[in-house]
Structure formats: structure tokens, C-alpha cells
Amino acid sequence: MSDQTPGAPTTVTRVPRDPSANEEAYLEVNDLQVQFPTADGLVRAVQGLSYSVPLRRTLAIVGESGSGKSVSSMAVLGLHDRKVARITGSIKVGGREVVNMSDKDLEGFRGGDAAMIFQDPQSSLHPYFTVGNQIMESYRAHNNVSKRAAKERAVDMLGRVGIPNPRRRVDQYPHEFSGGMRQRAMIAMALVNDPKLLIADEPTTALDVTVQAQILDLIADLQRDFGSAVVFITHDLGVVAEIADDILVMYAGTAVEHxxxxxxxxxxxxxxxxxxxxxxxxxxxxxxxxxxxPGSPPSLLAVPSGCPFHPRCEFKDRVPDDWCTTLRPDLIPRTADLGRSSRCHLKDPDRIFETEILPRLP
Amino acid sequence: MTETTTPAKSGVRTVPGAPLLELDGVKMHFKTKGEGFLARRTQWVQAVDGVDLTVGAGETIGLVGESGCGKSTTARLITRLLEPTAGEIRYQGVDIAHMSERQLRPYRREIQLIFQDPYSSLNPRHTVGTIVGTALRTHGMVAKSGELSRVQELLEVVGLNPEHYNRYPHEFSGGQRQRIGIARALAARPKIIVADEPVSALDVSIQAQVMNLLESLRSELGIAFVFIAHDLGVVRHFCDRVAVMYLGRVVEEGPRDALYQKPQHPYTQALLSAVPDIGVVRGVPPKNRIRLVGDVPSPVDPPSGCRFRTRCWKAQDICATEDPALIERAPAQRVACHFAEPPAESILAETA
Known part of the structure; x- marks a missing residue:
């Protein structure tokens, strides 16, 4: 990633990671609820979400707009305004509870142990300050170092994320960077304090495929070097297949499959x-x-009764007694497959997938 | 060429036997000011620099490429929202590149555009009935008395409830708004629709719904499409032929299957190999990837010769001095590269 000689192609073969390694969770979310009271009623953005991510592992959270994937991840970093959002449940990062953390503690926690990469680097970098300045600010907020040392660190980080000529680039403004380089700069800023937890919210959605491929490689490389736990929010299942170890599918504020x-x-x-x-x-x-x-995702102001997916589900007729419309299914661990669970009343989803769905897939 | 034209009832002149749409050496250079002490020197952004493209009646052509390659500018040229700085845009054999607004009127009816962003492309103060009805009225499609029933008919065609004609855009979801935009384009009974990233702003499940709608319009109404997208899977699904653009030029163009299975231009190969592949989890071995380094050069000052050479692993001296022409390398597959050849092994993992 650092050899930026123009013209030299790099051929990369990504190896699927070993899923068997079972480690202690670094991020643990338990029965998380996030609600926003609004003039139109209560928006139930996240309802009873639980998951965990150990160090060195990547969890992909997949879902459509309004599924609660970003809202739940912002809660992990304590980014919601407590005057606006009602958050209950528990979020533990490295054993520390985040949900009721004081603002002062949150300041030390955010950008230190846990950091976030946003979708749109254009709006997440301040146009008025140089890229180097913004990285230095993040570093000096958490480390008692001189400006000179912080700048060295910024140059070092820009080099590590593959920005050519970092010593010159560090003094440039965001508008002088291309889209892909801005995203790299933002990753450098997020990683400057060696966070153990990295949340990436659609980090490649705004990028072209060739740049996306570079950034995915970069995140995978950095994760290997830093040994962080990564939560990767995306709607692109191809990206998930390439980068994640585990996947959590969200629909209408709940996990439907994990x-x-x-x-x-x-x-x-x-x-x-x-x-x-x-x-x-x-x-x-x-x-x-x-x-x-068919149809579109429900409004979070009025989540359908029973299974929230039932109005769009083709298979609800196969469940007896109107369970789907009246009874909310639980996220049940599958006894046959270790470590996976799904939230559905269907009795024989394996058979339906094999006989009806699989033949339709390309 | 114009002397053989025959005036039709619609006011659209045609040359018998000419393809529906032809771009011939089309260029669009935008004037811009340089930076710093160069501020007084005028520079030209070569957004589109010599594009040749042919679309037959009822055909779908996909235009792919990364941001800044000129695909949206090409869309705006075809629909004559922009006037090209050079080249010809022939619609049924008649050059419309420099026609006046008045002359263009009848052609505007036949060439319609669908926009990417379903939020900003509909007037929030107009009802759906007005939005679609304006298109009908502008082109004199129906008598005033028949307007409402035609609007409702169109709403039904695109899968919306015809009773919702008096609602405003904000009352619809993103996918539904995109359907309104499609109904507006259909109102003029176009022969060709230029769709500029019509599904990229939509969620996956909604995207598939809109794709299926476009698909049925194509097969039932026989409308030709110029389909612009950056998602290579979406383009493959929808298009008969695909053109790949890089820095204002078409670098490769050919039938869909040939282009996806045997891409010959290094850029096409790199582009295809960068697409994340869901097959990995279904036991398909991970594919070897070509990773491009660096960024797309500035269209203000593109590289000499082949524009891709600064990022190309095959580049030789000739690439800097000689601009490769778009020539046929395989049946109907044209490639602009001095060293064009199919990849040694398939770029895309084969699902066994």
C-alpha cells in the first residue's frame, strides 16, 4: 500500500479468515434500545439489539436505510444527544459501560479506544484546517505531546494509509485531496490513537470501485497490524463477503439474522x-x-405488529395461526449451527432455501 | 446528409436507414480559470473528448466508468442539455448537436432523461399529476380533457396507485419517486431514454423493483436505453452492449458477454476485478485482483497518448506518443489500446 509507483499493478489475493478462533468480546451490546420522541410519535430506531465483537474480528452490519444500523453504531460511540435520544440497555467497550458514561469520560473514550470512519469524507473533514492539523488535533487530545511530535505522527499516519508524499500532503487542505485520498486521510485520523474498536459507517459507499478495493484492502491491512475489533456498516453484500467474519442483518430496528x-x-x-x-x-x-x-421498509413510527417483516414476506402463509402478524419471533440460536441465530417463525427454512430460493440465485 | 431527410408529422426529420442515435467524435470542453498566478490563463476541462457511440432502435447500451470519466456529461449531450464543442450527435441521421431550442422541440419529445436523485429532480410544490401532466402538455400529447386519465394510466404503468395523482413528491418513498420520474419520461412516448444512474440512490430491494420496471418498459414499449451506472452488475443485467469510459473517452465497447468475459482493455480488466464478489462465501475461490494505484489524472491536463497509461502496467513508450484508436479486436468488440488482449484467465470467478 505504500509503494505508489505509478503504473505498477498490485495483484492481491484475499484469503478468507479463520472463523474458528473464538475470543473474548471487546465490544458487547446487550438489549440496546434507541428511541427518539418526535412530534409525530415515538421513533423506535433500535429495538433490543445484542451482539459482540472480539478483537481482530470484523462484524458487518447490513440493512437498508432506516434499519437502525447507523443509529445503533452511533450509540456505541455515545454520539447521540441525550436530550433527544432515549437509550437503554448496555454497551460495553473493553469492559466499560458506555450508555451512561459522563460527557467527560466520553471525550477521553471517543477517538482514543474507539473511533469511527464516516461515509462522506467531504463533510467529515473541516475545510478550513489542513489535513495535518486535524490529525494532530485528534492525537494531541489524547496524548500529551508537542506539536512537532504530533506532526511527525500525522506524517507517519498519512504514509501508513498510502498517501504518497505525506510530508508535503500534511500541510494541504481537504479540497486538495481526491475523494479516495480524503477517505484515507479520515482513516488516518481515526487510527491515530491506535483504537481497539473501529466503527466504519459505509466507508466506501461514496467511492468508485477501484478506489473502494484499495480502501477495503487498507482497512483489512490496518486491522491486522493494529489488532482492532471492526464494525463495518454497509448495504453491499459483496463488500461483506470480502471483509467480514460475522454478519448481522438488521430490519426495522432489530437483528433478523446473525x-x-x-x-x-x-x-x-x-x-x-x-x-x-x-x-x-x-x-x-x-x-x-x-x-x-415487494413493498418498502416500514416507518419506525409504526412498526408492524408481530414480525416486522410480515407485510413484505412471501412465506407468512406457511406459518400456522397468524403467528407472523401477531407474535413477534425471537432471535433464536440454531442448535445445529454453532454461533448463528435467526428471527423467523418458519419451521423448515433450510429446506425452503435449498428447494425454492437457491435455484433462483445466479 | 441532410438533403435526404424526410419531414415527418411530428416535426422530426429522419434519414431512412440511419441508426437511432449516433455520436461521432463528440467533445465537450468546459472553460475554467487556472489557479494562483495562472488565474488569467484560460484552461479547458476536457470532460468528454471524442466519443463515438451508436444506439440502434430498441437497443440498450450501458455506459460505465468512474466518477469524472464523462458519462454524465455524455448523457447531457445526448439529451442536448449541453451543446458539444465539437462532433456530431445524429438522431435518426439528423445532426442535432447545434440546433436551436426551437428546432430541438420535437426531438426533445423523443429523447427523454431519467435522473439519479429522486429527491431533487421533482418539484416539491407540484403534485404528481402536475409533474407528469406538464410533460404531456408541453409536447401536446393529449387534449386537455384527456390529461388526467392519461396521467393515471402512466402512474399505473410504472406501478403507482393512479388515485395518488394529487399527492406531492414528499408523500412518496425514494423508489416511488423514481417511478414518478419514469412516468414523466414516458409521458412523451420517447424512442430513447437516457437513464443517468437511475437506481444508485435506492436501497437494494427497491433497486431490484425499479430494474424490473425498466426491463418491462424496454420489452413492452421497445424503448432504446442509454443506461449509465457505476454498478457493473446492474449494467450487465440490463444492457445488450456496454461501453467503458475513462477520462472522457470510450476505451472499450462491445457485446455484454464478450466485455464481461473477455475484456481486452487493461482498465476494463481492472474495473471488473475490483468489484467485490459475493461468490467467495459460496465456495468460489477468491479471484486474483488487479489493483490500480494512484488516481485518475486531471481532465484539465490529461496525459499525452493513451490516457490510461499513467496507471497502466502494460505501458510502453508508444503509449505516451501515440493515441490508440478504438479498433475492432473481436467481433463487434472495439478496444482502444496498443496492447489489447483478453486476460490469461477469467477475471470474474466462475460459479461452477
Whole structure:
């Protein structure tokens, strides 16, 4: 990533990581609820979300707009205004509780142990200050060092994220950087204090594919070097397949499916996950007709009764006694597959996937 | 060429036998001021610099490339929202590149545009009925008395409730708004629709719904499409032919399957290999990736010769001195590269 000689192509083969390594959780979210009282009523953005991420592992949170994926992750960093948001449940980062942390403690925690990369580097970098200044500010807020040492650190970080000529670049303003370089600069800023937890909120959505590929490699490399726990928020299942160890599929503020990435994407058990897979056009094979999920995601002001997905679900007729419309399913661990769980009343999702869904997939 | 034209009832002249749409050496250079002490020197952003493209009736052409490659500018040139600085844009054989607004009127009806952003492309103060009805009225499509029923018919075609004609855009979701934009384009009964990233602002499940709608319009109404997108999967799904753009030029163009399976231009190969592949989890071995380094050069001062050479691993001296022409390397597949060849092994992992 540092050899930036123009013209030299790098051929990378990404190896799937070993999913068996089981470690202690660094980030632990338990029964998290985030609600926003508004003039129109109570917005239930996140309802009873639980997950954990150990160090050196990547969890991808997948879902559509309004599924609660960003709201829940902002809660992890204590970014919600407490006057506006009602947050209950527990979020533990490295054993420390975040939900009721004081503002003073939060200041030390954010940008130190935990950092975030945002989707839009254009609006997350201050146009009035040089890139170096912004990285230095973050470093000096958490370390008692001189300006000179902080600048050295900024140059070092810019070099590590693959920005050519960092000594000159450190004194430039964000508008002098291209989109991909701005995203690299933001990653440098997030990683300047060696955070153990990195939350990346759609970090590549605004980027072109070739730049996206560079940034995904970079995040994977840095994770290996720093040994951080990474939460990667995205809606792109291709990106998930490449970067994540585990995946959490969210719908209407709850997790509907959770488990190792190869299992969830290889043999999903929730109708919503099936619908997502059937909505993505393939790059190889004969083009198959797409089979989209009908309707659109519900308003979080009025989440449907029972299973929140039931108004869009093709399979609700196969569950007896109107369970889907009246009874909210639990996120149940699967006894056969270790470490995966799904929230659905269907009795035989494995068989439905094998016989009805899989043949339709490209 | 114009002497063989025959005036039609619609006011659109045609040359018999000419393809529906042809771009011939089209250039769009924008004037800009330099920075610092160069401020007084005029510079030119070469957004589109010599694009040739042919679209037959009922055909779908995909235009792919990264931001800044000129694909949106090309869309604006085809729809004549911009006047090109050079080249010809022939619609059914008649050059519309420099027509006046008045002359263009009948052509505007036949060439319609769908925008990317369903939020900013609809007037928030107009009802859906007004938005779609204005298109009908502007082009004199129906008598005043028949306007409402035609609007409702169009709403039904794009999968909206026809009773919702008196609602405002903010009452609809993103996917529904995109459908309104499509209904507006259809109101003029166009022969060709230029769709500029029509699904990229939508969520995956909604994106598939809109794709299926466009697909049915194409097959039922026989409308030709110029489909611009950066998502290579979406383009493959929808298009018969695909053109890849880089820094204002088409670098490769060909039938869909040839282009995706045997791309010959190094840039096309790099682009395809950068797409994240969901197949990895289904036991498809991880593909070898080509990683490009550096950024796209500035269109103000593009590299001499081949514009991709600064990031190309095949670049030789000839690439800096000689601009490669877009020539046919395989049946119907044109490539602009001195060292064009199909990849040794498939770029995309084959699903067995």
C-alpha cells in the first residue's frame, strides 16, 4: 500500500479468515434500545439489539436505510444527544459501560479506544484546517505531546494509509485531496490513537470501485497490524463477503439474522436475507430475472405488529395461526449451527432455501 | 446528409436507414480559470473528448466508468442539455448537436432523461399529476380533457396507485419517486431514454423493483436505453452492449458477454476485478485482483497518448506518443489500446 509507483499493478489475493478462533468480546451490546420522541410519535430506531465483537474480528452490519444500523453504531460511540435520544440497555467497550458514561469520560473514550470512519469524507473533514492539523488535533487530545511530535505522527499516519508524499500532503487542505485520498486521510485520523474498536459507517459507499478495493484492502491491512475489533456498516453484500467474519442483518430496528459470514450468505434462513440475495444482479452466469422484495421498509413510527417483516414476506402463509402478524419471533440460536441465530417463525427454512430460493440465485 | 431527410408529422426529420442515435467524435470542453498566478490563463476541462457511440432502435447500451470519466456529461449531450464543442450527435441521421431550442422541440419529445436523485429532480410544490401532466402538455400529447386519465394510466404503468395523482413528491418513498420520474419520461412516448444512474440512490430491494420496471418498459414499449451506472452488475443485467469510459473517452465497447468475459482493455480488466464478489462465501475461490494505484489524472491536463497509461502496467513508450484508436479486436468488440488482449484467465470467478 505504500509503494505508489505509478503504473505498477498490485495483484492481491484475499484469503478468507479463520472463523474458528473464538475470543473474548471487546465490544458487547446487550438489549440496546434507541428511541427518539418526535412530534409525530415515538421513533423506535433500535429495538433490543445484542451482539459482540472480539478483537481482530470484523462484524458487518447490513440493512437498508432506516434499519437502525447507523443509529445503533452511533450509540456505541455515545454520539447521540441525550436530550433527544432515549437509550437503554448496555454497551460495553473493553469492559466499560458506555450508555451512561459522563460527557467527560466520553471525550477521553471517543477517538482514543474507539473511533469511527464516516461515509462522506467531504463533510467529515473541516475545510478550513489542513489535513495535518486535524490529525494532530485528534492525537494531541489524547496524548500529551508537542506539536512537532504530533506532526511527525500525522506524517507517519498519512504514509501508513498510502498517501504518497505525506510530508508535503500534511500541510494541504481537504479540497486538495481526491475523494479516495480524503477517505484515507479520515482513516488516518481515526487510527491515530491506535483504537481497539473501529466503527466504519459505509466507508466506501461514496467511492468508485477501484478506489473502494484499495480502501477495503487498507482497512483489512490496518486491522491486522493494529489488532482492532471492526464494525463495518454497509448495504453491499459483496463488500461483506470480502471483509467480514460475522454478519448481522438488521430490519426495522432489530437483528433478523446473525452469524458467521459464510453461513449467512451461503445459506441464509430469513426471508428478508433471501430477498436481498435475489435482488442483486450477478456478474457471471446467465442473467436471471431479479426477484425483489415487494413493498418498502416500514416507518419506525409504526412498526408492524408481530414480525416486522410480515407485510413484505412471501412465506407468512406457511406459518400456522397468524403467528407472523401477531407474535413477534425471537432471535433464536440454531442448535445445529454453532454461533448463528435467526428471527423467523418458519419451521423448515433450510429446506425452503435449498428447494425454492437457491435455484433462483445466479 | 441532410438533403435526404424526410419531414415527418411530428416535426422530426429522419434519414431512412440511419441508426437511432449516433455520436461521432463528440467533445465537450468546459472553460475554467487556472489557479494562483495562472488565474488569467484560460484552461479547458476536457470532460468528454471524442466519443463515438451508436444506439440502434430498441437497443440498450450501458455506459460505465468512474466518477469524472464523462458519462454524465455524455448523457447531457445526448439529451442536448449541453451543446458539444465539437462532433456530431445524429438522431435518426439528423445532426442535432447545434440546433436551436426551437428546432430541438420535437426531438426533445423523443429523447427523454431519467435522473439519479429522486429527491431533487421533482418539484416539491407540484403534485404528481402536475409533474407528469406538464410533460404531456408541453409536447401536446393529449387534449386537455384527456390529461388526467392519461396521467393515471402512466402512474399505473410504472406501478403507482393512479388515485395518488394529487399527492406531492414528499408523500412518496425514494423508489416511488423514481417511478414518478419514469412516468414523466414516458409521458412523451420517447424512442430513447437516457437513464443517468437511475437506481444508485435506492436501497437494494427497491433497486431490484425499479430494474424490473425498466426491463418491462424496454420489452413492452421497445424503448432504446442509454443506461449509465457505476454498478457493473446492474449494467450487465440490463444492457445488450456496454461501453467503458475513462477520462472522457470510450476505451472499450462491445457485446455484454464478450466485455464481461473477455475484456481486452487493461482498465476494463481492472474495473471488473475490483468489484467485490459475493461468490467467495459460496465456495468460489477468491479471484486474483488487479489493483490500480494512484488516481485518475486531471481532465484539465490529461496525459499525452493513451490516457490510461499513467496507471497502466502494460505501458510502453508508444503509449505516451501515440493515441490508440478504438479498433475492432473481436467481433463487434472495439478496444482502444496498443496492447489489447483478453486476460490469461477469467477475471470474474466462475460459479461452477
Amino acid at each position: 452469524g458467521p459470514v459464510n453461513k449467512i450468505l451461503g445459506q441464509p434462513l430469513h426471508p428478508y436475507a433471501w430477498g436481498l440475495l435475489e435482488s442483486i444482479p450477478a456478474l457471471t452466469g446467465d442473467p436471471q430475472p431479479l426477484h425483489p422484495i
